[in-house]
Amino acid sequence: xxxxxxxxxxxxxxxxxxxxxxxxxxxxxxxxxxxxxxxxxxxxxxxxxxxxxxxxxxxxxxxxxxxxxxxxxxxxxxxxxxxxxxxxxxxxxxxxxxxxxxxxxxxxxxxxxxxxxxxxxxxxxxxxxxxxxxxxxxxxxxxxxxxxxxxxxxxxxxxxxxxxxxxxxxxxxxxxxxxxxxxxxxxxxxxxxxxxxxxxxxxxxxxxxxxxxxxxxxxxxxxxxxxxxxxxxxxxxxxxxxxxxxxxxxxxxxxxxxxxxxxxxxxxxxxxxxxxxxxxxxxxxxxxxxxxxxxxxxxxxxxxxxxxxxxxxxxxxxxxxxxxxxxxxxxxxxxxxxxxxxxxxxxxxxxxxxxxxxxxxxxxxxxxxxxxxxxxxxxxxxxxxxxxxxxxxxxxxxxxxxxxxxxxxxxxxxxxxxxxxxxxxxxxxxxxxxxxxxxxxxxxx
Amino acid sequence: xxxxxxxxxxxxxxxxxxxxxxxxxxxxxxxxxxxxxxxxxxxxxxxxxxxxxxxxxxxxxxxxxxxxxxxxxxxxxxxxxxxxxxxxxxxxxxxxxxxxxxxxxxxxxxxxxxxxxxxxxxxxxxxxxxxxxxxxxxxxxxxxxxxxxxxxxxxxxxxxxxxxxxxxxxxxxxxxxxxxxxxxxxxxxxxxxxxxxxxxxxxxxxxxxxxxxxxxxxxxxxxxxxxxxxxxxxxxxxxxxxxxxxxxxxxxxx
Numbered sequence: 001x002x003x004x005x006x007x008x009x010x011x012x013x014x015x016x017x018x019x020x021x022x023x024x025x026x027x028x029x030x031x032x033x034x035x036x037x038x039x040x041x042x043x044x045x046x047x048x049x050x051x052x053x054x055x056x057x058x059x060x061x062x063x064x065x066x067x068x069x070x071x072x073x074x075x076x077x078x079x080x081x082x083x084x085x086x087x088x089x090x091x092x093x094x095x096x097x098x099x100x101x102x103x104x105x106x107x108x109x110x111x112x113x114x115x116x117x118x119x120x121x122x123x124x125x126x127x128x129x130x131x132x133x134x135x136x137x138x139x140x141x142x143x144x145x146x147x148x149x150x151x152x153x154x155x156x157x158x159x160x161x162x163x164x165x166x167x168x169x170x171x172x173x174x175x176x177x178x179x180x181x182x183x184x185x186x187x188x189x190x191x192x193x194x195x196x197x198x199x200x201x202x203x204x205x206x207x208x209x210x211x212x213x214x215x216x217x218x219x220x221x222x223x224x225x226x227x228x229x230x231x232x233x234x235x236x237x238x239x240x241x242x243x244x245x246x247x248x249x250x251x252x253x254x255x256x257x258x259x260x261x262x263x264x265x266x267x268x269x270x271x272x273x274x275x276x277x278x279x280x281x282x283x284x285x286x287x288x289x290x291x292x293x294x295x296x297x298x299x300x301x302x303x304x305x306x307x308x309x310x311x312x313x314x315x316x317x318x319x320x321x322x323x324x325x326x327x328x329x330x331x332x333x334x335x336x337x338x339x340x341x342x343x344x345x346x347x348x349x350x351x352x353x354x355x356x357x358x359x360x361x362x363x364x365x366x367x368x369x370x371x372x373x374x375x376x377x378x379x380x381x382x383x384x385x386x387x388x389x390x391x392x393x394x395x396x397x398x399x400x401x402x403x404x405x406x407x408x409x410x411x412x413x414x415x416x417x418x419x420x421x422x423x424x425x426x427x428x429x430x431x432x433x434x435x436x437x438x439x440x441x442x443x444x445x
Numbered sequence: 446x447x448x449x450x451x452x453x454x455x456x457x458x459x460x461x462x463x464x465x466x467x468x469x470x471x472x473x474x475x476x477x478x479x480x481x482x483x484x485x486x487x488x489x490x491x492x493x494x495x496x497x498x499x500x501x502x503x504x505x506x507x508x509x510x511x512x513x514x515x516x517x518x519x520x521x522x523x524x525x526x527x528x529x530x531x532x533x534x535x536x537x538x539x540x541x542x543x544x545x546x547x548x549x550x551x552x553x554x555x556x557x558x559x560x561x562x563x564x565x566x567x568x569x570x571x572x573x574x575x576x577x578x579x580x581x582x583x584x585x586x587x588x589x590x591x592x593x594x595x596x597x598x599x600x601x602x603x604x605x606x607x608x609x610x611x612x613x614x615x616x617x618x619x620x621x622x623x624x625x626x627x628x629x630x631x632x633x634x635x636x637x638x639x640x641x642x643x644x645x646x647x648x649x650x651x652x653x654x655x656x657x658x659x660x661x662x663x664x665x666x667x668x669x670x671x672x673x674x675x676x677x678x679x680x681x682x683x684x685x686x687x688x689x690x691x692x693x694x695x696x697x698x699x
């Protein structure tokens with residue numbers, strides 16, 4: 001037999017085996033379709049503003065409730081770079097609730113439009129605006145600053161420009177030279193606008209270079225005079241940026257699921273290699289087999305998390321071991337929830353191919369929706385998609401780990417307790433279902 | 446008082462079906478204490494299914510089982526399972542562990558007291574002839590060595606009844622002889638064995654009595670001589686007896 005004929009027969013045999021496991025085959029084909037769908041939708045909602053920038057969620061309280069303030073909030077809604085909450089038609093929120101949301105890490109920016117805003121704008125005075133924020137979210141702060149500037153200009157129908165500039169200069173204590181720089185900045189703004197609107201603007205660097213210390217973004221951010229209320233926890237490491245905390249937490253949450261999935265399928269390996277029969281005939285209670293696999297996965301999961309966090313601590317100084325008890329509680333909780341998920345897949349699947357196909361599909365989708373890859377809050381999701389993200393167990397794992405890393409919360413904090421409670425509830429339900437399936441498919445005969 | 450020759454396991458009208466397919470139909474037999482009872486039948490005759498019901502791997506069967514005169518429900522009763530040992534047809538071993546590690550693990554799981562584990566493991570290694578390779582990973586063993594280890598794992602806790610499901614499949618003649626010697630040694634030690642096989646010569650050589658299975662039913666049970674008489678072929682070998690009793694050869698496809 002020649003080489004090609006032999007190769008064809010081998011391929012044909014493998015194809016026959018491959019197509020025989022129909023569920024595994026379907027999952028394998030479904031995986032890329034599901035991923036393209038989920039990521040496409042998330043990216044569409046995240047970067048769908050046309051500017052290519054993610055949207056920042058901004059909770060707004062209009063305590064003035066004047067025509068001007070309503071126009072300001074409406075103009076904010078029209079700015080592509082922020083998503084104003086509450087949505088139109090939702091019940092308005094209060095300043096205290098917004099402060100609490102930011103403090104809890106559920107929102108990173110809140111804007112309180114104080115009473116008298118409208119009168120101040122129309123009389124050329126500085127309006128009362130309070131921005132509640134986590135100062136560590138620098139990128140979002142700048143976007144909010146730019147959005148407020150645009151909205152202020154729109155709401156005042158251009159009347160605010162003189163006081164905006166005057167206010168800014170007064171606060172900055174700028175010299176005439178500084179004023180000139182501001183003008184240069186405005187010219188640059190015009191250039192940026194031309195780029196977006198015209199598309200054929202001259203993109204070359206200006207002939208006259210700006211001053212060396214010119215920072216356009218920070219200047220925009222500070223154009224609208226606001227009082228800042230910072231809620232950054234004092235214990236957070238200074239070098240810990242939000243994106244870094246997000247990455248460490250996200251990768252830890254996602255990779256643990258992959259790691260534990262590999263542990264869970266040892267149950268299928270026991271069956272395939274014949275040892276399961278021997279274990280089932282032994283004197284040991286049959287529940288102990290599932291318990292043993294559960295313990296294995298939780299312990300390996302804990303080890304994996306400790307190694308990951310130790311590495312993150314060593315390399316980035318993420319402050320993982322600042323509160324060891326909270327770290328322990330969070331790690332055990334997530335290891336238990338992820339293990340339950342893995343066990344459920346393992347007892348459901350008829351073959352390892354099915355288990356690997358379904359788990360890869362679910363883990364990647366849940367990781368994306370739960371915010372492991374990037375902060376899902378930047379996506380302006382419709383209500384149903386928002387509901388779906390909250391239904392993923394990864395969302396609650398991320399809430400707890402980001403609560404620890406970024407908001408520096410202890411596990412006793414109500415936000416953390418809620419996230420931990422959801423994970424334990426998931427673990428309990430998934431384990432109960434896995435147990436039923438185990439009895440039916442493995443232990444019950 | 447326990448006496449050799451007493452009925453140890455009694456099966457009455459045991460039936461089991463996989464969906465619509467009947468695998469065992471109204472099987473009845475008795476296994477006496479201290480004997481080797483052969484279950485003889487071609488592939489698909491229902492031997493493994495019958496053993497799976499006896500070992501508790503399959504629940505939901507018809508019929509009744511008693512063990513030493515008391516009701517026997519191994520599928521739901523761990524204490525009942527403790528009276529059994531199983532040597533499955535597949536090599537049920539952990540390749541990445543050594544023979545000693547495998548034995549210690551299964552001994553613990555079978556409830557061998559901590560102080561007796563070491564002795565049980567050494568005894569098993571000696572019986573399998575693997576004492577000098579005890580600390581090698583099973584992955585490195587030959588097929589025959591794995592078969593021998595597979596056998597002694599089932600007997601670690603010295604069960605009253607040892608169930609052997611075609612333990613010589615794929616074994617070379619030398620290892621087969623070693624297995625037979627091990628089984629004879631177990632029998633001499635007072636162990637009761639149920640041995641399934643579709644190899645006539647094995648059953649003839651090893652077993653005190655033989656239950657002939659065909660198409661899910663036990664069609665006859667007795668010593669080789671009794672079976673030959675019943676088949677109307679006194680003095681004939683088991684091959685001919687089987688053909689007469691079932692109308693088919695052991696080598697036929699089911």
